[in-house]
Structure formats: C-alpha cells, structure tokens
Amino acid sequence: MTTETAHLVPYDEAVSRYDPVIGLETHVELGTVTKMFCGCPTTFGLEPNSAVCPVCLGLPGSLPVANRAAIEYTIRIGLALNCTIATWCRFARKNYFYPDMPKNFQISQYDEPLCTDGWLDVSVGGQAIRVGIERVHLEEDTGKSLHVGGATGRIHGADYSLVDYNRAGIPLVEVVTKPVPGAGALAPVVARAYVAELRDLLRALHVSDVRMEEGSLRCDVNTSLAPRGATEWGTRTETKNVNSLRSVERAVRFEIERQAGVLDAGQKVVQETRHFHEDTGRTTSGRSKEEAQDYRYFPEPDLVPVAPAAAWVEQIRAGLPELPAARHARLQSEWGLSDGDMTSLRNAGALDLVEATVAAGASAADASKWWLGDLARHAHERSSELADLPITPDHVARVSALVTEGTLNDKLARQVLEGVLAGEGEPDDIVAARGLAIVSDDAVLAEAVDAAIAARPDVAAKIRDGKTAAVGALIGDVMRATNGRADAGRARELILQRLN
Ligand SMILES: [Zn+2]
DSSP: OOOOOOOOOOHHHHHHHEEEEEEEEEEEOOOOOOOOSSSSSSOTTOOOOOOOOTTTOOOOOOOOOOHHHHHHHHHHHHTTOOEEEEBBOOOEEEEOOOOOOOEEEEEEEEEOSSSEEEEEEEETEEEEEEHEEEHEEEOOOOEEEEESSSSSSTTTTSSSEEEEEEGOOEEEEEEEEOOOOOOGGGGHHHHHHHHHHHHHHHHHHOOOOOOOTTTTTEEEEEEEEEEOOOOOOOOOOOOOEEEEHHHHHHHHHEEEEEEHHHHHHHHOOEEEEEETTTTTTTTEEEOOOGGGGGOOOETTTTTTOOOOOHHHHHHHHHHHOOOOHHHHHHHHHHHHHOOOHHHHHTTTHHHHHHHHHHHTOOOHHHHHHIIIIIIHHHHHHTOOOOGGGSSOOOHHHHHHHHHHSEEEEEEEEHHHHHHHHHTTTHHHHHHHHHTOOOOOHHHHHHHHHHHHHOOOHHHHHHTTTOOOOOOOHHHHHHHTTTTTOOOHHHHHEEEHHHHH
C-alpha cells in the first residue's frame, strides 16, 4: 500500500508549517585492488563475468576471507569522521533473494559496525552545521542485471535478462548519519552540502574515486516532516540511489512538498522506499520498507571477527592526510579570499587547480579569476570537468604572468587561453604565432593614433578644447585598428600629446 498525492504544497509554505528531518545513507565503493572476500580484481569495465571465482559466485564449499585493505580504508574513513573504532566486531548475513546476488545473502554488518558515533561539520552560507554520524560499516556489492528488449531498460517488458557478477563482492562502505533536525527551510541545501563535504573527505583520504555519475558514491536520502512544534518526528521515506549533488537537494525538496500535501490532506505518510526521477524532479513510490527483522540477520559464521589492534588504528590515524576542512581554512587564510570565493572554487572543483596555479607563480586572485571565469565557461560548454580541460595550471600561471608584465591585456589573454585549449601549444608560442602581444611600440601606435585623429576631427576639436573625456572614443578607434593589441595607456598619452 502506498500513498501518492497529486497535491504538492509550495516549498516556502510547506517549510513555514512543517519541520523537516533529514538523514543520509551513503554507499561508497572502495578503491581496493581486490574484492571484499576474494582475490578477484575490481577493475571497471572488464568483460562480463570475467572477474569471478567460486567465492564471489557463492559456489558450495567456498569460504570468504576479509580484505585487510578494505578494513583499513574503513577505519581511515571512521577516524576522519571522528568515530569510535570498534575493538571487536563481526560481519553479519543479510538474507534476501536477488538475482544478481548469487549467495542469496549479502555479507554486511548489522549491530556491530566497525565505526560508530562520529560527526562531520558542513558549512551552509557561512554557518557551520554539525551532522552526526551514526555508523560506518563495511559490506559487499551485488552484481548487475541487464534487461534486454524492453523500452525502458527495466525488467518489466524485457525479453530476457543478463547478469554480470563482476561487481558482486566489490567492497562497499556505508556511511549513515544520525537524523538531522532543525535545518528548516535549509534542509535540502544541508543534505547537498553534507554529501559534497563527505565526497571531498573521501577523495582526500584516497579510499575511493567518488564518482557519483559512475555510481561509486550513491546516496539514499531520508526525509520526514512533522508539524511545527510537534514533539515527535514524522514517518520517513527513503529515496534510493540519488546520483548527483543537485539531485540530493531536489529529492529532499520534492519530498517536503509532497509529504506536506499528504499531511495537509489528513493522510499518513507511508514508510517506504522511493525512486527519484532526474527528468521530472519527482519521487515515486518504490516498495514498502522492510524492517530489519525481515532480513533475518545473524553473525556470519564463515568469517572470524574483526579485532583491529589499537596500535594499528593509531598508525592509521597518524597517517591521515590534511582533511578538507583544515585545508580549506589554511588556503583561505593564505590566499586572502572571501567565503563566497572559496565556496565558488570548491563548487567548481577548482581548489586543486588554483593551488597548483598559485604554486606556479600566479596570485590567488588571478588564478581564481581565470579558472572560475573563462575556463569554467569553456568547461561548461564542453560538458567537461575543469580538471579535464586540455590546459594546465602552468599554462594559466604563464598567461597570468604575461598580463602582469604587460605583454597581454585580459582580452588578449583570453585569446591565448583559447589557443591553448585548441591545442596550439604553449602560451608564448601562441602569442608569437597569433601576433597577440600588446603593441606599445610608438612608431606603430603613432600611425594608428594619427589615423584616428584624422578620421574624427570633431572629437579631436573637443579634446583640444580641454574635454579630455572624449579621448576614450579615439582610444577605442586605435584599439580596433590594432585588433585590441594597442597599449591603451600609451595610446592615450600619444593622443593627448598631439592635441595639446
Ligand atoms: Zn571472486
């Protein structure tokens, strides 16, 4: 039984009368070389069913052995999230049937997770919000079904289905937050900021490639709503597999509008999983949510308990890199940029690029200007990430230096950047090949200045009369005559000399 509603309450109205509580469950595919319980490779894109063995196919008599690297990665994540690391814990069997899960159970962790009770601070509009972390646990991924012949790619209407077990047994970490109340109208933004912060953290820890679009980081978003001032939280829904930061925000926002409509109509929100649709921005009912007892969890009898030695945990702690929040604060103070600039750099994925550009000699302000301006626009036009553009921080630093030393103005610099992106070579070669350097040679400029004065006697007369504001018009003519390459300051001096 599910409840749909055609009636959505406009967002601002919904959050004026109801308080949302959100929670996030994030699945992270670990970047280990081998699978969680066997030695099969985790390489992406292999021939279907070529990275399989008796263990990950669940053949009778095969026995799993836990992957030490995956346990170490999970502890690294737990420590970075300020969690307590269990001194002793076990894997559990989660029993359910699924065609792409050959054992008919998943080895996961249940009541004894490896890491518990931590937090992650996120910044929303300059305000720090602490998101509690309930648990971080380790489990294995399932295989992948491919439904062939239907219009939708879903099993319904398909002629037949194929299963690829290469993914079965890939180590997955699940990071579960505590419920986050009190965010009010900001709840969708907080959800998004949390996932962005977690993604940056995981990237810094080198435990996963965290590519949401490829599914190595996927989110389930829980949302509930209760009337303002109510002492109990509402019934939550779980929107599954939300695969971009933008979708996380939209999914929460939609659920708030939808649940407000359900509650306004005097109905009850049904506890269920829901699916988010990128195209419409809506969620639709999936299945009613199983209770934990439905999975008949019990300790996995084929694996020994995990008991990480305190010395090992401390060794992992000592090896943690500088975490994003600390790095962010350090770079901001070194660069002297505003909160807004720093947020823009992070959102654009430009922090590393700007850092490298500054290291190559540019000022932080110039590096930010080029990466967030022209280069971000090029990336957008190519639907590419900034870091994937065919231009390096060294290129940008060199272009910036050419502007600082007066060889280029911003307009010419833009053309040099375009040349680099077009594969025309190094900035200096492009300046030479395209003839882009600023012309400050008096002989060349004088010719253009004389031509401009001769062509506009009326303007020249005004300047002679002391109306020096009119000089701009002549400078414009000189710039046009030199394809934007004239040294504007020198052109101004020459014009004024001639008309005084
Ligand atoms: Zn295997």
